């Protein structure tokens with residue numbers, strides 16, 4: 001379970017304090033598919049950074065699987081991030097001139113997993129995202145949608161508690177957007193928790209729950225019949 005408890009994040013910009021998140025309470029159940037939406041400046045990136053353990057709240061608590069991240073040291077936070085969260089970014093963030101399989105293996109290199117197991121798990125993750133046999137392809141030989149699927153395989157390979165996707169379809173055309181969202185839905189149907197940050201209604205329609213932010217506060221939080229399933 002993922003739990004934000006009265007989370008406030010204040011940025012000090014010179015003499016001005018910006019309250020990017022303001023006493024946000026939010027609980028995300030295991031196995032949910034949640035879209036976090038809101039206009040520019042509403043606090044989405046800040047929320048992503050906190051959910052992803054890239055930053056900590058100024059006040060309040062963030063619990064990830066029972067562990068409160070507030071007060072954790074940077075290396076413990078990094079460890080939690082690597083073990084529990086699979087990141088997917090708008091710009092894919094694949095390493096160029098490095099094969100798809102090698103990109104997918106990378107988190108396992110950091111986790112100290114042996115070479116043979118890395119290879120097997122990378123192959124398995126690529127198959128899971130529909131890229132069986134494309135392990136030797138370089139990122140620039142793949143379409144945008146395929147590159148994002150490699151990035152999703154990389155996010156999955158550590159078997160994280162949550163996939164955290166920041167505008168995952170922001171660089172994709174309509175067809176690839178649909179493919180990537182259908183893949184995230186499929187992973188979610190298999191039990192994976194997925195949190196996505198988006199400003200596109202067409203993307204949020206795939207979610208089971210939509211949380212809207214405005215000026216750092218949750219202004220609506222609704223379950224929906226997944227419109228696009």
Ligand code: ADP
Nearest residue numbers: 011013018020039040041042043044045046047
């Ligand atoms: P969004 O992702 O929805 O556009 P952000 O989380 O980036 O929103 O920003 C929320 C508010 O916090 C905005 O007013 C933004 O300018 C401010 N903000 C974000 N990061 C910083 C920072 N590092 N320093 C100062 N202000 C920031």
Ligand code: ADP
Nearest residue numbers: 011013018039040041042044045046049166167
């Ligand atoms: P997005 O396009 O995802 O909304 P933003 O442009 O809001 O992203 O922010 C990009 C990065 O810049 C984030 O890491 C955010 O924390 C930081 N940032 C946003 N606003 C400010 C600000 N006013 N001052 C300093 N950093 C900021």
